[in-house]
Amino acid sequence: MAIIEFGEDFRWGVATAAYQIEGGVTEGGRGPSIWDTFSHTPGKVLNGDNGDVACDSYHRFDEDIRLMKELGVDVYRFSVSWPRIFPNGKGEVNQEGLDYYHRLVDELLANGIEPMCTLYHWDLPQALQDRGGWNNRETVEAFVAYAELMFREFSGKIHSWLTINEPWCVSFLSNYIGAHAPGNQDLGLAVTISHHLLLAHGKAVAKFREMKTGGKIGFAPNVTWLEAYSSSGEDMEACRRGMGWMIDWFLDPVFNGKYPAFMVEWFADHGATLAIEEGDMEWIQQPVDFIGINYYESNVARHNKDSGMLQVEGIDMGYKKTDIGWYINAEGFYKVLTFIADKYGNIPIYITENGICINDGVEKGTVDDQRRIDYLKAHVTAVARSIKSGVNLKGYITWSLLDNFEWAEGYSKRFGLVHVNYRTLERTKKESFYWYQKLVNNHWLEV
Numbered sequence: 042m043a044i045i046e047f048g049e050d051f052r053w054g055v056a057t058a059a060y061q062i063e064g065g066v067t068e069g070g071r072g073p074s075i076w077d078t079f080s081h082t083p084g085k086v087l088n089g090d091n092g093d094v095a096c097d098s099y100h101r102f103d104e105d106i107r108l109m110k111e112l113g114v115d116v117y118r119f120s121v122s123w124p125r126i127f128p129n130g131k132g133e134v135n136q137e138g139l140d141y142y143h144r145l146v147d148e149l150l151a152n153g154i155e156p157m158c159t160l161y162h163w164d165l166p167q168a169l170q171d172r173g174g175w176n177n178r179e180t181v182e183a184f185v186a187y188a189e190l191m192f193r194e195f196s197g198k199i200h201s202w203l204t205i206n207e208p209w210c211v212s213f214l215s216n217y218i219g220a221h222a223p224g225n226q227d228l229g230l231a232v233t234i235s236h237h238l239l240l241a242h243g244k245a246v247a248k249f250r251e252m253k254t255g256g257k258i259g260f261a262p263n264v265t266w267l268e269a270y271s272s273s274g275e276d277m278e279a280c281r282r283g284m285g286w287m288i289d290w291f292l293d294p295v296f297n298g299k300y301p302a303f304m305v306e307w308f309a310d311h312g313a314t315l316a317i318e319e320g321d322m323e324w325i326q327q328p329v330d331f332i333g334i335n336y337y338e339s340n341v342a343r344h345n346k347d348s349g350m351l352q353v354e355g356i357d358m359g360y361k362k363t364d365i366g367w368y369i370n371a372e373g374f375y376k377v378l379t380f381i382a383d384k385y386g387n388i389p390i391y392i393t394e395n396g397i398c399i400n401d402g403v404e405k406g407t408v409d410d411q412r413r414i415d416y417l418k419a420h421v422t423a424v425a426r427s428i429k430s431g432v433n434l435k436g437y438i439t440w441s442l443l444d445n446f447e448w449a450e451g452y453s454k455r456f457g458l459v460h461v462n463y464r465t466l467e468r469t470k471k472e473s474f475y476w477y478q479k480l481v482n483n484h485w486l487e488v
């Protein structure tokens with residue numbers, strides 16, 4: 042057995058998101074979001090599931106925080122439901138919504154847990170969607186106004202902020218592939234939305250700097266690693282396109298002030314062009330303090346002209362799969378982290394999401410999720426390897442504390458260290474909870 046060690050200043054956490062855990066969708070003055078609309082549209086979410094109740098964390102966050110305290114985590118990454126703060130997306134502020142998040146944050150601080158706040162984790166106020174949503178530049182300004190209010194309201198309490206979670210999912214998964222809310226399938230629309238998301242991010246960062254409220258701010262792209270099936274140019278280029286879509290398209294503008302030319306050209310060849318206005322790129326490249334990286338899977342891929350818009354075909358190499366069908370490949374985690382550090386300079390990185398869907402149920406009062414322990418062990422080891430290789434990694438936040446509403450998969454897919462019975466809302470600690478507790482408190486693990 043080998044011992045993998047982490048420094049005492051390396052931070053450990055758990056992550057959730059508002060629409061996936063809160064419930065209480067008509068309580069406390071909350072307005073509807075696009076995920077309320079989408080989940081209540083027949084056929085959009087598996088089994089017709091929705092977030093109306095979810096884990097009922099709107100009423101049970103004290104219990105959730107007791108679990109975090111028992112884990113011993115340093116950080117809780119949660120998201121704020123924009124329509125709880127601005128029920129109509131902008132204009133009138135809902136004080137009950139602010140009060141709820143003050144109670145949550147105060148309880149975290151009272152338990153010595155640092156709040157890391159994601160401002161946008163996909164639950165756009167429906168009122169803004171009715172006016173074009175992220176396709177409308179008005180939504181960019183509404184996001185900045187929302188961010189400004191949150192920075193001011195929680196100044197002194199929240200010191201770590203993330204603007205946008207997984208902009209690839211918000212733009213391309215939700216408006217080109219169409220699997221997530223609002224479910225459009227238009228590449229041009231998705232490309233425009235990706236630009237507006239980056240603009241919203243950059244303008245919010247600029248507002249954060251202007252307000253001088255203290256703390257750090259970043260954003261949380263989701264990434265993957267695609268290993269080329271062969272050393273042929275076409276296979277290597279296919280993998281660059283696949284990763285360029287998720288990584289370079291979002292990080293190049295923020296860190297280098299321009300979109301990757303090879304992707305701009307590829308999208309243009311498919312009828313999707315960027316409408317960049319004067320000053321946009323200057324807003325987008327506002328320096329961030331850190332970047333959140335969300336990683337789940339990687340694969341082997343090759344060129345296939347008949348394989349979708351990108352002409353990238355994944356190859357089943359026989360890697361073990363999770364219960365949501367994603368490949369398990371911790372080597373890809375190490376490779377993508379070193380790739381990002383090499384390409385974008387050694388910006389401080391938090392892993393803001395990494396975890397596995399394992400649907401094991403409760404037996405004899407526990408969940409023997411050894412496969413989750415194996416996944417976490419391998420991926421935390423990849424994090425340690427990255428640190429030893431010079432990647433400026435500051436912390437690891439696992440997805441997720443609780444089983445929760447996994448978007449279009451509904452409640453069928455379980456990512457939590459804690460099992461949730463969606464009928465009784467009873468929380469049950471899984472074996473992985475105790476494994477993570479030991480890692481978090483020891484700062485080392487045996488592999």
Ligand SMILES: CCOCCOc1ccc(-c2cn(C[C@@H]3NC[C@@H](O)[C@H]3O)nn2)cc1
Nearest residue numbers: 058061207210214218220263394440447448
């Ligand atoms: C080509 C067709 O593809 C159809 C589905 O394609 C995807 C891709 C990616 C995802 C996805 C889900 N998650 C986990 C979440 N991250 C944020 C947090 O809320 C977690 O619940 N990350 N990525 C889902 C579906």
